[in-house]
Amino acid sequence: xxxxxxxxxxxxxxxxxxxxxxxxxxxxxxxxxxxxxxxxxxxxxxxxxxxxxxxxxxxxxxxxxxxxxxxxxxxxxxxxxxxxxxxxxxxxxxxxxxxxxxxxxxxxxxxxxxxxxxxxxxxxxxxxxxxxxxxxxxxxxxxxxxxxxxxxxxxxxxxxxxxxxxxxxxxxxxxxxxxxxxxxxxxxxxxxxxxxxxxxxxxxxxxxxxxxxxxxxxxxxxxxxxxxxxxxxxxxxxxxxxxxxxxxxxxxxxxxxxxxxxxxxxxxxxxxxxxxxxxxxxxxxxxxxxxxxxxxxxxxxxxxxxxxxxxxxxxxxxxxxxxxxxxxxxxxxxxxxxxxxxxxxxxxxxxxxxxxxxxxxxxxxxxxxxxxxxxxxxxxxxxxxxxxxxxxxxxxxxxxxxxxxxxxxxxxxxxxxxxxxxxxxxxxxxxxxxxxxxxxxxxxxxxxxxxxxxxxxxxxxxxxxxxxxxxxxxxxxxxxxx
Amino acid sequence: xxxxxxxxxxxxxxxxxxxxxxxxxxxxxxxxxxxxxxxxxxxxxxxxxxxxxxxxxxxxxxxxxxxxxxxxxxxxxxxxxxxxxxxxxxxxxxxxxxxxxxxxxxxxxxxxxxxxxxxxxxxxxxxxxxxxxxxxxxxxxxxxxxxxxx
Numbered sequence: 356x357x358x359x360x361x362x363x364x365x366x367x368x369x370x371x372x373x374x375x376x377x378x379x380x381x382x383x384x385x386x387x388x389x390x391x392x393x394x395x396x397x398x399x400x401x402x403x404x405x406x407x408x409x410x411x412x413x414x415x416x417x418x419x420x421x422x423x424x425x426x427x428x429x430x431x432x433x434x435x436x437x438x439x440x441x442x443x444x445x446x447x448x449x450x451x452x453x454x455x456x457x458x459x460x461x462x463x464x465x466x467x468x469x470x471x472x473x474x475x476x477x478x479x480x481x482x483x484x485x486x487x488x489x490x491x492x493x494x495x496x497x498x499x500x501x502x503x504x505x506x507x508x509x510x511x512x513x514x515x516x517x518x519x520x521x522x523x524x525x526x527x528x529x530x531x532x533x534x535x536x537x538x539x540x541x542x543x544x545x546x547x548x549x550x551x552x553x554x555x556x557x558x559x560x561x562x563x564x565x566x567x568x569x570x571x572x573x574x575x576x577x578x579x580x581x582x583x584x585x586x587x588x589x590x591x592x593x594x595x596x597x598x599x600x601x602x603x604x605x606x607x608x609x610x611x612x613x614x615x616x617x618x619x620x621x622x623x624x625x626x627x628x629x630x631x632x633x634x635x636x637x638x639x640x641x642x643x644x645x646x647x648x649x650x651x652x653x654x655x656x657x658x659x660x661x662x663x664x665x666x667x668x669x670x671x672x673x674x675x676x677x678x679x680x681x682x683x684x685x686x687x688x689x690x691x692x693x694x695x696x697x698x699x700x701x702x703x704x705x706x707x708x709x710x711x712x713x714x715x716x717x718x719x720x721x722x723x724x725x726x727x728x729x730x731x732x733x734x735x736x737x738x739x740x741x742x743x744x745x746x747x748x749x750x751x752x753x754x755x756x757x758x759x760x761x762x763x764x765x766x767x768x769x770x771x772x773x774x775x776x777x778x779x780x781x782x783x784x785x786x787x788x789x790x791x792x793x794x795x796x797x798x799x800x801x802x803x804x805x806x807x808x809x810x811x812x813x814x815x816x817x818x819x820x821x822x823x824x825x826x827x828x829x830x831x832x833x834x835x836x837x
Numbered sequence: 838x839x840x841x842x843x844x845x846x847x848x849x850x851x852x853x854x855x856x857x858x859x860x861x862x863x864x865x866x867x868x869x870x871x872x873x874x875x876x877x878x879x880x881x882x883x884x885x886x887x888x889x890x891x892x893x894x895x896x897x898x899x900x901x902x903x904x905x906x907x908x909x910x911x912x913x914x915x916x917x918x919x920x921x922x923x924x925x926x927x928x929x930x931x932x933x934x935x936x937x938x939x940x941x942x943x944x945x946x947x948x949x950x951x952x953x954x955x956x957x958x959x960x961x962x963x964x965x966x967x968x969x970x971x972x973x974x975x976x977x978x979x980x981x982x983x984x985x986x987x
Contacts, residue, residue, distance in 0.1 A: 395848060422848045425968030425984060429849060449964040449986045486875045486961045487921045487947040545918035555961040556987045557849070596918030599963040599986070603911065606967065624967040764849045768960065768987065769842040777956070796956040797877055837961060 356399040360384070360391075366419075366820035370403050377622070378406040382415040385754070385820045390419055393765050393808045397423035398430075404623050405433050409630070410440015412696060412703060416754045418710045419816040420734075420763030420808060424448075426625030429709035429764075432757040435631065437691060437704045441619065442636045443628035444609065444643075446706030447689050449602040450554075451643055452650035453593030454525070454685035455711075455733035455760075457744060458658060460665065461677030464564045464584045467832065474562060474668050475790050475833040481660045482560055483552045484837035485794030490551030490656065499547045500535035506648035507655050515659040517674075522722050524683040525712070528651045533644035538597075539604050542642075546597020546649060551656035553592045555798055555837025557761070559738060560590040560657070563829035575728060575746065575826045579681050587829060588661055588678075589742055591735045592653060593687065598646035605639040631704055640689075647688065654683055681744070682722075682731035686711045686760035692720070694755055705755045713758040713823045715749035732823045734814065736762045738791065738834045739784060739804030743814050743825050750821030758822035759814075762807035775800040784834075793836040802836060840870035846969065851962070851985045858978035860902070861929040864909060864938075867981050868926050871910055871965075874985060875923065877957045882923045882950065884943035888916060893937040901936045903972050906981055909940065910965045917962075921947045960987045 360368045363383075368391065370382040382402040386394065398421055405415040405427055412434045421430025426445025433446055460467075467474070483490060494502065502509045507528025510516035521528045553560060567583035570576045581587065594601075609627035612635055613619045619628060629635040658680065662673035669676055689706045696703075705712075714721050714730040721730045730747040740762070747756060766774075777796030780803055784791050793799050817823050839856050846852035853870040857863030872879045892908045894901035916922040924944035931938045951958065964986040971982045 395845075424849070425847065425966050449966075485951075486923075486958045487917050488961075489921060541915060541919075545915060547919075548921070549918065555958075556963075596914070596963075599914075600918075603964045610967065624970075627967075767844045767848050768851060770844050794951065794956070795958045795960065798958070798960050801960060 356396060366816050370399060375403050378403055380406050380411050380414050382406045384417045384421065385419045385816060385822065387812065387816045387819070390808065390812055390816050393763070394421060395423050398428045401428040402431060404621070404626055405431055407621060408433055408435060408441055408443060408626070408628060409619060410435040412436055416757065418757065418759045419820070420759040420761050420813045422763050422765065424708070426623055427708040430759065431708045432710045432754055433706045434694065434703040434755045437631045437702060440631055440704065441628035442631045442639060442689060442704060443626055443706065444602045444606045444639060445625045445627060446708050447602070447643065448687040448708045449599045450593035450687055451598035451602060451646035452685045453687040454650065454654065454683060455589065455591050455735055456654045456658060456683040457681040457733050458588040458661065459580045459677060459679050459681055460586050460588070462586045464586060467562065467586045470668055471562065471790055471833050474664065475792055475835065477664045477668060478560060478661065479792040479835050481664055482657055482835065484835055485555050488552040488554070488837070489548035492550050492656065494547060496543060496547070499543060502550070502652050503535040503538065503645035503648050504533050505529055506651045510652055510655040516655050520655060520658065520680050523680040524651055525685055528655065530644035530647040532641060533648050534641035535645055537638050537642040538601055538645050542597050542600035542604060545600045546595055549595040549597065550653050551660060552595060552653070553590070553657065553835065553837050554595055555795065557802060558592045558837055560835040561588065561831050562833035563587050563589055563742065563831050565827050566830055569828035569830065572826045578728065579744065579826065580679060581827055589733065589735065589829065590654070590657060592657070594646040594650035595653060597649050601642050601646045605642060608635055643689065651683070682733060684711055684731065684733050695752065703755065707757055709760050710757045711760045712756055713747035713751045714756045715747050715751060732758055734759055734761060736810035737804040737807040738802055738831060738836065739789070740810050741828050741830050744827045745814070745823040745825050747823055748821055751823065754822060758817045762810045762813060764806055765808055766806040768801040771801045771803055771806040772797055775803040789831045789834060791834040791836065795837065798836060840866045847984045850987045853983055855981045855983065856978065860931050860979050863979035863981055864906060864929050865926050867906060867910060867983060868913060871913055871962060871985060872923065872925060874962050874987060875917070875959045877959060879925060881954055881957065882925055883945045885945040886922065886943070888922070888924055888942045889940065891937065891939045899972060903970065905938055906972060907965055907970065909938070910983065914962055914964070917947070923947055923950055962987055
């Protein structure tokens with residue numbers, strides 16, 4: 356397959372429309388020479404299948420951290436015309452609105468370091484992680500449906516959020532027109548106890564520091580309220596069992612109607628889709644928004660718990676510790692957005708599966724305080740290497756304003772478990788100044804840094820490709836994993 | 838009863854092949870393979886609680902059996918999230934029509950398991966995918982191929 360790739364720019368490779376019968380548009384991969392070698396072969400097959408989706412516009416894209424998934428590759432981006440095109444749950448992922456949240460503090464490394472173990476141990480108690488896992492909120496179904504409908508506003512009304520938190524969350528923490536009547540009882544039962552929980556796999560909560568040498572744009576760092584040696588908190592999680600079930604339910608439904616009712620031929624069951632304007636397509640869109648809201652609330656409740664823990668350990672209210680949100684951004688979604696196609700403004704449904712929205716300056720969706728400079732992008736690295744805060748760029752218009760979302764795996768979980776030992780990894784990390792707590796020693800081994808691409812290279816390519824530019828790299832100090 | 842994980846199918850997730858001399862045994866193998874993603878040793882799950890389920894398929898032939906396996910594995914995920922339970926199948930009865938089955942499960946609360954077995958949980962399985970999902974008859978019995986989103 357690789358011989359079919361044509362380099363069309365320094366960091367852009369194209370699979371031509373002629374590669375496979377049924378492709379409606381070319382597929383493009385954002386990568387450097389060295390990064391291209393990190394993509395497993397199935398990525399090329401999967402991204403060219405995405406290019407077959409009815410209504411797809413311009414190109415199917417794969418971001419520099421991409422790797423194979425099913426249906427879409429991870430890192431896959433597809434924009435479809437909502438009038439003539441489809442919506443595909445496989446283009447969003449099972450963990451709907453999985454995303455990143457970044458929170459600042461006014462604490463310096465020297466203040467946090469002596470209390471690191473206490474902080475991590477207390478966070479580990481208060482933010483449940485791992486298999487299953489239930490949170491402290493006990494909601495009845497009516498209240499849970501209210502969460503699904505109004506998102507983060509539910510937290511604000513109950514004292515679990517500050518006003519500014521909502522403004523600094525994508526969609527202001529609420530996907531409008533979410534309809535709880537479109538989700539199954541099974542989905543509700545799987546999610547009702549899980550608000551405020553982290554999950555497992557690559558989900559994490561980290562205490563990090565901005566080392567002086569890792570601040571690449573001091574002026575922008577100041578805008579985000581970050582100065583050298585300052586400590587921040589970053590976490591990564593999604594809509595838990597609720598979102599997983601919503602995706603599973605609708606994937607099943609779409610499989611029943613895709614060929615029989617809508618005569619759509621797609622070579623992969625995980626790419627099951629339905630016309631966006633069809634009753635099934637609209638139902639999924641309304642149900643998916645419930646999962647988007649559940650996920651915002653999940654991250655908001657986790658933030659509340661983090662503020663409580665820091666407040667307890669430092670003996671000061673969270674506001675006095677400067678625990679302001681920097682931003683919350685999703686990387687598993689489909690959203691209706693305005694884009695320019697051949698110079699004309701057009702509304703498109705943009706699927707991003709393991710890809711982060713990356714708007715340049717001036718977009719109305721970006722919070723006012725950042726609008727002039729662009730949208731904050733949060734990209735999490737492996738637990739050993741570090742994570743980034745970036746800004747979206749005008750030139751990201753080429754990928755419908757999308758960029759990478761993480762490091763990108765290069766090694767299977769099973770292989771990582773056979774190569775690394777969780778206990779030894781935790782001890783090694785502690786020697787390097789990273790204190791880690793996990794419910795799962797084998798899970799730690801699966802998340803070893805060596806199982807991932809080089810995050811610095813991914814960020815470099817996302818910048819060279821004009822998608823997002825790095826502002827700060829954060830180094831992990833403490834980590835909680837499921 | 839046996840299963841093996843496959844390295845090159847799903848990089849960030851888990852793919853396995855489950856074998857059995859009978860359909861019921863193949864279902865048991867698939868359940869253990871799924872549970873082995875979530876705990877280090879399935880035999881360490883204590884049989885403290887019981888749950889039973891019945892599943893039916895309206896489909897025909899292979900499709901019915903596939904739907905039953907899919908539903909059976911999804912139930913394990915359901916009990917894990919909705920009730921906080923880790924459950925292993927105790928007895929699987931498949932109707933001769935191969936279109937319905939009843940299962941009794943035995944297991945324990947995840948919270949109890951965690952107290953007893955610190956660090957022994959694995960990764961949370963999110964969903965059973967349709968990617969390469971298949972059941973086939975082999976000279977030795979039955980084989981299922983399953984990819985789990987982690």
